[in-house]
Amino acid sequence: MGFASFFEKKMKGGYDRVKMGENIVKTEFDYEKHKDDPRILDRFASWYLRSARELKALPIKMFFDNVVFFNKGGVGDDEGSEFLGVSAITLYRQEQLQVQLVLAPANFLIPEHTHPNVDSYETFIGGPIHFEKDGKPIIPKENIFALEDGTCSVFLRSSKVPSSTPHGGPVGDSPASFLSIQHWKNGVKPTSVHEDWAEDGAETAAAKTEWEKEQIKTV
Numbered sequence: 202m203g204f205a206s207f208f209e210k211k212m213k214g215g216y217d218r219v220k221m222g223e224n225i226v227k228t229e230f231d232y233e234k235h236k237d238d239p240r241i242l243d244r245f246a247s248w249y250l251r252s253a254r255e256l257k258a259l260p261i262k263m264f265f266d267n268v269v270f271f272n273k274g275g276v277g278d279d280e281g282s283e284f285l286g287v288s289a290i291t292l293y294r295q296e297q298l299q300v301q302l303v304l305a306p307a308n309f310l311i312p313e314h315t316h317p318n319v320d321s322y323e324t325f326i327g328g329p330i331h332f333e334k335d336g337k338p339i340i341p342k343e344n345i346f347a348l349e350d351g352t353c354s355v356f357l358r359s360s361k362v363p364s365s366t367p368h369g370g371p372v373g374d375s376p377a378s379f380l381s382i383q384h385w386k387n388g389v390k391p392t393s394v395h396e397d398w399a400e401d402g403a404e405t406a407a408a409k410t411e412w413e414k415e416q417i418k419t420v
């Protein structure tokens with residue numbers, strides 16, 4: 202079976218969907234359909250992760266200003282920031298929705314924090330990152346490891362992190378990466394999650410809404 206027959210591209214306003222087997226997966230999220238849906242982030246995360254699993258491809262909607270370094274002092278600043286060595290690339294942005302691929306060095310500790318204007322799904326990609334939510338590990342440390350073929354035991358496992366939920370955690374003894382699938386709220390334009398960051402409020406987060414309390418399985 203040739204590549205062309207395997208991936209049948211359908212023209213509709215451009216290459217906006219691909220067919221794989223019986224599944225047609227849109228390569229752009231239907232923002233108009235879901236823009237007023239209080240569960241827009243659940244819909245977006247499901248769509249993004251479904252594409253990752255079924256097409257083995259991450260949807261890309263790339264912007265020119267797509268790379269950020271969390272150390273605000275910039276290149277060569279080795280004392281000015283607690284985030285030295287952490288960086289991210291914005292893989293996808295559409296209106297108030299965004300996906301960042303975050304890279305963190307070995308033995309880095311992400312301090313407990315919240316993002317006051319961002320709901321997200323944090324998604325494991327590779328490496329030993331030990332996310333904690335409300336002070337508890339999302340996945341027990343011993344369950345995160347390299348499988349025999351070298352892939353990550355928790356690849357694409359995902360956890361909902363509402364804006365009020367304190368989270369953070371340590372990276373193990375090799376570098377790690379994860380996806381942050383985000384919905385920016387309150388009219389704040391998407392930039393990078395480290396720009397919408399609060400540590401003071403992490404322990405005094407507001408009462409959670411019903412949506413925030415629900416644990417939705419996205420994959």
Ligand SMILES: [Fe+2]
Pocket residue numbers: 314315316368394
């Ligand atoms: Fe965060």
